[in-house]
Amino acid sequence: MKQKLKLSFDQVKNKFKIFFRNPWVKLSLINLGLGILFYFIVIFSTIKYLDVYSNHGEEIAVPNLVGKKSSVAKMQLEDMGLSYEILDSIYDPSLPNGIVKQQMIEPTSISKVKVKENRIIGLRLSKKTELTEMPDLVFKHVDFAQGILENRGFSSRIQYKPTKEANGSVLDQKQNGKSITKGTRIPIGSEITLIVGQNEVGVLVELPNVVGMNYQDAISLLGSKGLESISTICNDCENLQDTLSAVVFGQSPEYMPEKTVERAQQIVVLINAGANQTEEPIE
Known part of the structure; x- marks a missing residue:
C-alpha cells in the first residue's frame, strides 16, 4: 500500500515538473504576478493621493461667526481655508442687514469638532426689513x-x-x-x-365764506370748522403748484351770513389757477 502511494506521489510530482517546464505556463505565471503587483501599486498610490489631496489628518477649528458682519465672516473663513454659503435671511429689526444670525456648523469651541479644508459653512444673515x-x-x-x-x-x-x-x-x-x-x-x-x-348727521357747523381766498387758506379754514368732506374743481390747473396757488372763485353750498350745514355735508370748492375772478356759486 505504501509503495503504491509513493508511486502516485512521484507521478504527480513529475507531472508538475513537466507542467512548469512549459514556457507558456512560466510566462502566464509571470504575467499574473506582475498583474497582482501592479494592482497593489495602484491601490497604494490612490490612497496616498487622496490623503494628500484631501489633507487627510489636517483639521481646522470652526470659528464662532455669530454676531459678525457677513463681509468679516467671509474674510475670516477664506483666511482659514474654509468656504461659506449664504443660506437665507432672518428678519430681525433690532440688527442691521447682513449680520450672521446662525451658522450651520457650530464652532469648535461648542461642538468640539474640527473640519477639513474647503469645508462649506452655511450662514443665515439678518435683514432689518421684511415685506x-x-x-x-x-x-x-x-x-x-x-x-x-x-x-x-x-x-x-x-x-x-x-x-x-x-x-x-x-x-x-x-x-x-x-x-x-x-x-x-x-x-x-x-x-x-x-x-x-x-x-355726524344732524351735527351743524357754521359755513364760512372762502370765496376770494387762497386755496390753501380756504381748505384750512374749512377744516378748522370741522368740514372735511371737500371736493375741488379747478378749470386750468396743470400741476400741484397751480392748485396750491389758485384762488377760490366759488363754493357750494353758497355762503350766507349765519348759515349752518351738517358737518358731513360735502363742500365743493371752485378754483382757477392765479385767477381773481368771482363767479356765481353753484347749488
Whole structure:
C-alpha cells in the first residue's frame, strides 16, 4: 500500500515538473504576478493621493461667526481655508442687514469638532426689513381692521372723516399720505392710516365764506370748522403748484351770513389757477 502511494506521489510530482517546464505556463505565471503587483501599486498610490489631496489628518477649528458682519465672516473663513454659503435671511429689526444670525456648523469651541479644508459653512444673515402684503380693509369695521394690521406686523392710526353712511368702517387705507391697494408689498412695521367714517348727521357747523381766498387758506379754514368732506374743481390747473396757488372763485353750498350745514355735508370748492375772478356759486 505504501509503495503504491509513493508511486502516485512521484507521478504527480513529475507531472508538475513537466507542467512548469512549459514556457507558456512560466510566462502566464509571470504575467499574473506582475498583474497582482501592479494592482497593489495602484491601490497604494490612490490612497496616498487622496490623503494628500484631501489633507487627510489636517483639521481646522470652526470659528464662532455669530454676531459678525457677513463681509468679516467671509474674510475670516477664506483666511482659514474654509468656504461659506449664504443660506437665507432672518428678519430681525433690532440688527442691521447682513449680520450672521446662525451658522450651520457650530464652532469648535461648542461642538468640539474640527473640519477639513474647503469645508462649506452655511450662514443665515439678518435683514432689518421684511415685506408683506397689504390687506384690503375698506368697509371693514375699524376694530377688526386694526386687528388684521397688528397680526401682519403693521401699526395703525385713525383719521375720522364725516360720513352719512359706513359709520365706524374703513373708507380708505393710506401709507405716507397715499392710498395703498390690496396686495402691495410694504415693510413690516409700516404705519397705516385708516380713514374711518364717522356719522355726524344732524351735527351743524357754521359755513364760512372762502370765496376770494387762497386755496390753501380756504381748505384750512374749512377744516378748522370741522368740514372735511371737500371736493375741488379747478378749470386750468396743470400741476400741484397751480392748485396750491389758485384762488377760490366759488363754493357750494353758497355762503350766507349765519348759515349752518351738517358737518358731513360735502363742500365743493371752485378754483382757477392765479385767477381773481368771482363767479356765481353753484347749488
